[in-house]
Amino acid sequence: MDLDSDVRTDVETTTGFIELDNVEKVFDVRRRTGFMRGERRRVRAVDSISFRVARGEMVGYIGPNGAGKSTTIKMLTGILTPSGGRLRVAGIDPSRERTRLAHRIGVVFGQRTTLWWDLPLRDSYRLMHRMYRIPDARYRENLDRCVELLDLGELLDVPVRQLSLGQRMRGDIAAALLHDPEVLYLDEPTIGLDVVSKSRVRGFLRDLNAERGTTVLLTTHDLTDIEQLCKRVMVIDHGRLMYDGALAGLHEVGESERMLVVDLERQLPPIRLESEPSVRTVKVEGPRQWLAFPASESAAPLVARIAAEYPLVDLSVREPDIEAVIAKMYESAGGM
Amino acid sequence: MADSTTGVAEGPGAAEGPGGRAADRSGVVFAERPGLVEGVRAYGLIVMMWLRSTMAYRASFVMTAFGNFAATAFDFVAILLMFSHVDELGGYTLPEVALLYGVSGTAFGLADLVLGSMDRLGQRVRDGTLDTLLVRPVPVLAQVAADRFALRRLGRVLQGVLVLGYALVTLDIAWTPLKVAMVPMMLLSGAAIFGALFVAGGAFQFVAQDAAQVQNSFTYGGNTLLQYPPSVFAKDLVRGVTFVVPLAFANWLPALYVLGREYPLGLPDWVAFLPPVVAALCWLLAGLAWRSGLRAYRSTGS
Numbered sequence: 001m002d003l004d005s006d007v008r009t010d011v012e013t014t015t016g017f018i019e020l021d022n023v024e025k026v027f028d029v030r031r032r033t034g035f036m037r038g039e040r041r042r043v044r045a046v047d048s049i050s051f052r053v054a055r056g057e058m059v060g061y062i063g064p065n066g067a068g069k070s071t072t073i074k075m076l077t078g079i080l081t082p083s084g085g086r087l088r089v090a091g092i093d094p095s096r097e098r099t100r101l102a103h104r105i106g107v108v109f110g111q112r113t114t115l116w117w118d119l120p121l122r123d124s125y126r127l128m129h130r131m132y133r134i135p136d137a138r139y140r141e142n143l144d145r146c147v148e149l150l151d152l153g154e155l156l157d158v159p160v161r162q163l164s165l166g167q168r169m170r171g172d173i174a175a176a177l178l179h180d181p182e183v184l185y186l187d188e189p190t191i192g193l194d195v196v197s198k199s200r201v202r203g204f205l206r207d208l209n210a211e212r213g214t215t216v217l218l219t220t221h222d223l224t225d226i227e228q229l230c231k232r233v234m235v236i237d238h239g240r241l242m243y244d245g246a247l248a249g250l251h252e253v254g255e256s257e258r259m260l261v262v263d264l265e266r267q268l269p270p271i272r273l274e275s276e277p278s279v280r281t282v283k284v285e286g287p288r289q290w291l292a293f294p295a296s297e298s299a300a301p302l303v304a305r306i307a308a309e310y311p312l313v314d315l316s317v318r319e320p321d322i323e324a325v326i327a328k329m330y331e332s333a334g335g336m
Numbered sequence: 337m338a339d340s341t342t343g344v345a346e347g348p349g350a351a352e353g354p355g356g357r358a359a360d361r362s363g364v365v366f367a368e369r370p371g372l373v374e375g376v377r378a379y380g381l382i383v384m385m386w387l388r389s390t391m392a393y394r395a396s397f398v399m400t401a402f403g404n405f406a407a408t409a410f411d412f413v414a415i416l417l418m419f420s421h422v423d424e425l426g427g428y429t430l431p432e433v434a435l436l437y438g439v440s441g442t443a444f445g446l447a448d449l450v451l452g453s454m455d456r457l458g459q460r461v462r463d464g465t466l467d468t469l470l471v472r473p474v475p476v477l478a479q480v481a482a483d484r485f486a487l488r489r490l491g492r493v494l495q496g497v498l499v500l501g502y503a504l505v506t507l508d509i510a511w512t513p514l515k516v517a518m519v520p521m522m523l524l525s526g527a528a529i530f531g532a533l534f535v536a537g538g539a540f541q542f543v544a545q546d547a548a549q550v551q552n553s554f555t556y557g558g559n560t561l562l563q564y565p566p567s568v569f570a571k572d573l574v575r576g577v578t579f580v581v582p583l584a585f586a587n588w589l590p591a592l593y594v595l596g597r598e599y600p601l602g603l604p605d606w607v608a609f610l611p612p613v614v615a616a617l618c619w620l621l622a623g624l625a626w627r628s629g630l631r632a633y634r635s636t637g638s
Contacts, residue, residue: 102473114468
């Protein structure tokens, strides 16, 4: 078994565009316990992670807060030096050749902008043009394309600090793509965005990946990002890679369930459906009942049956969130 | 079989494979360039951007530059007031003190103009925006130094130059070619020494993020100190700014040579010619400090 996986790693080394082998990041955290006194604690933010991402893949990297997502991205961009293991992006060791790698990657931090806060968007782009030595024709082409697809035309002369979160995010994504990066890292690109902005950003990323073959690695809290963008998802928790595979498989592994919340006309005994054995009624509260059903199944037949057999007033479907999926994974693995 | 694939993957050929494809795709070949050249170029690019944006609000620029000029000129007004009551300060006449003041003010003003933004590094570490500089293909030092380049700091330089001009016109000394050459040498070396202090102070902020005031006490505080003759200060303080933080080389020692005065601490005459050497040493140390500060940041991320 061990030998088997070793061989597999070696073969994939030749195809991986992003390669991590047992990458670790250990922090010494000092906590102040009193005046001039403190205690040191070692924290494994990333604990022996290995994976390969092929050129042109679009991968979701998810996990709860503090799981090690951002730390991984920081190592992949060369911001942080790994404590151990081997890491390559496009054949480059990010921590040793940070500036060489910078020409080939684009980075978007959802929480902070890479643009110059007090200057109009246009000035930031102009500076990127010179800083990255982007040929004029290519720069104009890329900028025009981003301006059109991300609808930035009206915003170019507005100082970045005056942009809304969604506008700023679009501006940041454009800035990260002007130099034609082969890899785009997005750290929480939809955090805090409204529904319209989210869908615009997602649509743009989907097209970018399809048309230009840009490799995309994105971290997110929002499972919908992954559902709409990524065929492959990696789940990280406590610094360890818990899952690497298709999103559908994640639902299976996590045995995750969606929740159907129904409001009936009056209080009734728990709903029981002969035709849907996989559905469980988990909670009853007056006329409102909660039914859990496998996330891989459609809600439509279930809703139809309930509507036919019960006096249905209203309903809603709740998607499983990432924390719930991960909790389920722990349960099914017997506490990895 | 497995061994041979590993060997290929880790060889330089495999490492450059994707790179070659990328270059084809984007039509750009990224040549390796020396860090210093890249840094100066990037500094220039960023400064130009800020200048353009400053010049978009000319009236505002004129006002803030004048404010900067006036605020710093108060220091000299204070000295003038002192001389309205006494004829000498620590044994020095007004033109002599003006020389010390003008050299220090101009040298510090130049360093402040070029590198004054370094004191915002701690803030950048705290709020995490330093990371955004680390993903760009140019040296971080250049980006931090050029950030929010403030041309209004020219006000301080102008003020120093005016006082220096007054001193040179009114000083009653026998100018020799060597003494004349001393003046630009003092200004450049002094600016370099103060500049190295700004960089070293920035490096310190990687470790202590709220140390901007510590840095200011050395830079701004040092400047204020140098505006007065060394004879008014305690010996230990003079020793400190000569041997520990070598600010004395920025103006005191070379200026005392120009004035033909006794050296403090019984130092020999030739120390007057050391400022360029001291400046180079300071930059070497500041560079090493910066490097290790950045390395520490990249291993801890905070």
